[in-house]
Amino acid sequence: ETGVTQTPRHLVMGMTNKKSLKCEQHLGHNAMYWYKQSAKKPLELMFVYNFKEQTENNSVPSRFSPECPNSSHLFLHLHTLQPEDSALYLCASSPQGEGNQPQHFGDGTRLSIL
């Protein structure tokens, strides 16, 4: 139990579907992150929210849309994805967006695009 819960753990969807990934953290942190993890590649930071405000958007395609209704919850809305979007999507949280405190990760959602 890492204190960061992601659902679903696995998701298979077609390219025309719309789905959402959910992340919830129970650590009282103020910053939350979405990462994409592909095999044998570094973690790619997608979005950062600090005190519910988006502070980073690293040139992510618009078919990925984040939502952060409060400091404990983070969503990633998916629409018209491509096969190359198949990957493990990790959510993380930390006490604040800038600082040297470690990030705490969820177990991820394994996404497969048909």
Add this chain to the structure above:
Amino acid sequence: GQNIDQPTEMTATEGAIVQINCTYQTSGFNGLFWYQQHAGEAPTFLSYNVLDGLEEKGRFSSFLSRSKGYSYLLLKELQMKDSASYLCAVLDSNYQLIWGAGTKLIIKP
């Protein structure tokens, strides 16, 4: 550009010692993290180094040389459960985490 290099895969024997190296070139430096990630699980924090030298935490130690842009993670008395990927990440001058691709460690009996 910013870059983190670590070996793709390493193999070691149960009970032995293994050293996983990480070299980095980044825009500034505010510390280096090591994470462990078992297959299908969350990365979990192992260590943070910001000053030169060796930090020991049980069977795991982490070393940093800022002048050389180099760190290593030392695992002693290896156990089968240590089979995992080990991720090196550097906090740059903007407090952005720059990640390596990870080192997959295979432990053999």
